[in-house]
Amino acid sequence: MYGFEAMTFNIHGGYLEAIVRGHRAGLLTAADYNNLCQCETLDDIKMHLSATEYGPYLQNEPSPLHTTTIVEKCTLKLVDEYKHMLCQATEPLSTFLEYITYGHMIDNVVLIVTGTLHERDVQELLEKCHPLGMFDSIATLAVAQNMRELYRLVLVDTPLAPYFSECITSEYLDDMNIEIMRNTLYKAYLEDFYKFCQKLGGATAEIMSDLLAFEADRRAVNITINSIGTELTRDDRRKLYSNFGLLYPYGHEELAVCEDIDQVRGAMEKYPPYQSIFSKLSYGESQMLDKAFYEEEVKRLCLAFEQQFHYGVFFAYMRLREQEIRNLMWISECVAQNQKSRVHDSVVFIF
């Protein structure tokens, strides 16, 4: 269904859409990546980045750089941009923007809980959290001993609370539990986000449903591959898949019973959009799958910019920047560890 977005969208969303498109123009290009890949030291990377939009964020860093500093500063830029947009946004765009960060929130919760389980220092863990997924009482997570406490103490105040209703048990937390919790939360989050976008209607619904469906399907595949050979039952596995997306429902049935990577491949190749992804991989290989999925995602995200008057561009921009930061991290790591031959393994060109 199309509303008349072209008529009214710009009243509230026009300024921010212009901003986000301006930001997009600052994404690194293939030429930048080529130059970055030729860098010999991290200082070279800094020098190259100083000519890009990252310049002001990196210029005051003293010279022996670390990969973490580069990534931290680049993320800081993204966060600054996000905060600026959030400040300017009105409903329902502000809610939409907030939805984008819930994924990071889930990751942060899981990170802290796992970290406390392995008795790591809370401050250290907090530094590792993604700044977009921070909330006030996040440090308090360390106090909780089981899911129920987790919920009642901390999460009830956060936007994640409704997603938790499915996984409240009084079991003590262990690695397996946490991973299931993460995926359950993610499932609920994606479904909620999907529903929210459908409610917005128009081009936003159309484009976001495509992007979210891809996300859901990718998670489904990852869950399947990661759970092969674990004690997760088929039913439990089935429960972790989001209830929408291209694979829903028949693809899920097939994925739920897969026992090795080739079966996953068999199930997925029935879906034309994913056929091309799997056709790039040789049989029995799952290493390159992540990259293939990322590449496909980047392609789809870039396409979101082709249409105007919808919120998908914000989602797409945030995701593209995150991908760019991942790229930078990988390149920096390769340069720092003198593994330049592997630079191209995981870099996904955006343009």
Place this chain on the structure above:
Amino acid sequence: MGDSRGGCCPPMDLFRSEPMQLVQLIIPMESARLTVAYLGDLGLLQFKDLNSEKSPFQRTYAGQIKKCGEMARTLRFFKEQMLKAGLSPSATSVAQTDIDVDDLEVKLGELEAELIEMNANGEKLQRSYNELVEYKIVLKKAGDFFPSAQQSATAQRREMESNQMGEESIETPLLQEQETSTDLSKQVKLGFITGLVPRGKSMVFERILFRATRGNLFLKQVPIEAPVTDPVSGEKMEKNVFTVFYSGERAKNKILKICDAFGANRYPFSEDRGKQAVMISEVSGKISDLKSTIDAGKLHQDHLLRTIGDQFEQWNLKVKKEKLIHHTLNMLSLDVTKKCLVAEAWSPVFAKKQIQEALQRASVDSNSQVGAILQVLHTRELPPTYFRTNKFTAAFQEIVDAYGVAKYQEANPGVYTIVTFPFLFAVMFGDWGHGICLLLATLILIVREKKLSSQKLGDITEMTFGGRYVILMMSLFSIYAGFVYNECFSVALDLFGPSAYACRDLSCRDAYSIGLIKVRNTYPFGVDPAWHGSRTELPFLNSLKMKMSILLGVAQMNLGIILSYCNATFFGNCLNIWFQFIPQMIFLNSLFGYLSLLIILKWFTGSQADLYHIMIYMFLSPTDELGDNQLFQGQKTVQHVLLLLALVSVPWMLLPKPFLLKRQHENRQRGQSCTPVQVTDDTLHSEANHSHGHGHGHEEFEFGEVFVHQLIHTIEFVLGAVSNTASYLRLWALSLAHSQLSIVFYEKVLLLAWGYDNIVILVVGIIIFIFATVGVLLIMETLSAFLHALRLHWVEFQNKFYEGDGYKFYSFSFALIHDEGD
């Protein structure tokens, strides 16, 4: 090309851009840095990037640039520190012997290390100081409310206990480790924690605590009035003093963790009042001790920063220069032997001697055995355009450059713009009262020039300041035009003697022009004040201004076409003279030149002829009798001749040029040029395009394309002659609008308020009048007249001759460092 300078026009510095040459410098490696530094001081070279295919860090001097970047970072760090300490780098830095870059790097590094260490020490002290301050506050505040809080906590707990006894079923496992409620004295022994929590988080803090202990605690918070400095972050924030009473070890652990999570600083506290007093005095003593230590450290740091501040500007400049030098060095290509660098650069011809001197100086100063070599290269590439402007002409040149930078050595309209631009502006803005206001405003800018140019201005002020001399000229010309129009804030004054007209008798008080007779000589300068306010004022002024606009327009367009002749002779392009300049001249002047002539004739003879009628019927029915509209003898014959000339000149413009170009091309193809090769615009253009791949004489020639091009040009000129002349009528329209607007403000505001004989209304009226005059007439009207004058120059004037497809000469110069801010 440079030899043929002159031609029709006297040599003027601004009329043609400086002759340029491409020079090659071969600089020995050891003296390269110094040479480039000297050339930067000179600022007359534009280096070409010979390594454009290399990325920044693959170039020879990437390391040095990185070093400079690092030094710049250190300097920024110093600046930040100085700002924090409330010091500003002194502008007049101590003149010091030239410091070597490597030494500077070492020195900066040392200073930075020292400063960082000092900061770290200071921070540690500051932190403990802040902690103590907080502690003191906690002690004081908590001491006030502690006893009462403890009592109520105990009371609450008892109550809860008794409640629990009643409802055993509730799953509250928290108090299990407590002994049974029989031993009351033991139960009352509550643990407590005191500390500070940021006020923004206090609500959440309380809630989480409540949830974590299932309500089994007592929390008391008291806000602190003044914000305190947080020891961890060092920022001032508002905080609450809190005391939590709890029971049991597990609750304590939880509360401690939550406190950590919320950044709540905990401090030990004693229940005993006596002990509290002791602690307070102890803490106060420590605070004063620390205070003096911190002050001493601060003093030391201030001293260090001050020494840095003295030389900061000098260092900053040095680092920037160094960075620029290495950027330039990176553009040079390395010789095969790796012993010298090869540079290619554009430079004005006159600078050759200065450059050679600089090179010599550099090789002497760097003790190099071999001097740098300078040789002139010959190239077909179009050199950059370089005008030597001063602060007066620069702004006018900017007006031209905004449209397009002149092609190398083509006639520069900037020369004429200096006068014509303010003049056309003034025609639209003619009011000497307003002109004087504008003059005063711009005089302020000019008088304070030195001060203003050194400081950073806002966007709009910057623009006004940059164009101050343009505005000066505009205001002078509008004062002149105001006298011609005889308008001062729309009031006509008889400054140049009494009006030439007077009433026939006493009855004509309304000053209708019909009722007036000429009693004296014509009013000596400008419009007679008697016209003002008369019924025929508007028709008279309209006719005057309209005719004047056409005269001005035709004159300026003729100038444009003459400039195209200057270009053609300068570039030795006969085709353009014979088949462009001459027919264009004939066409324009046979129609609109004739109209101008008629206008002048009509003014002189005072004839009543209808000029519209003459012009229109000159085309529609040239054979008709002119009747009343005859202005001079033989007018009809003249008109016939002119009409014929105009008709002939159109195919003259259109047809011969493409065919001649084609023949020239064919001649060249055969390799036996009958005439010396004429470098026409088109061939020059195509050569510039193909200079890389093709040699001479291989350029493509598409007859169809050239013909269509010529067709478009011809149509554009013929139509343009009409529409451009009409376009000059905007001079009249804007001038009319300006005078009518000022009349409205004067009569409907000022005179109306005057009529009321009430001081308040008068004051209000004057205020409104001033605001309207400044806001609408002085600012908005200036802008709109400026824009229209701009358009007349860019479109009507410059399209007659100006190509404007050159590129600017950007010299490598240290002088520019000062201009650019951070």
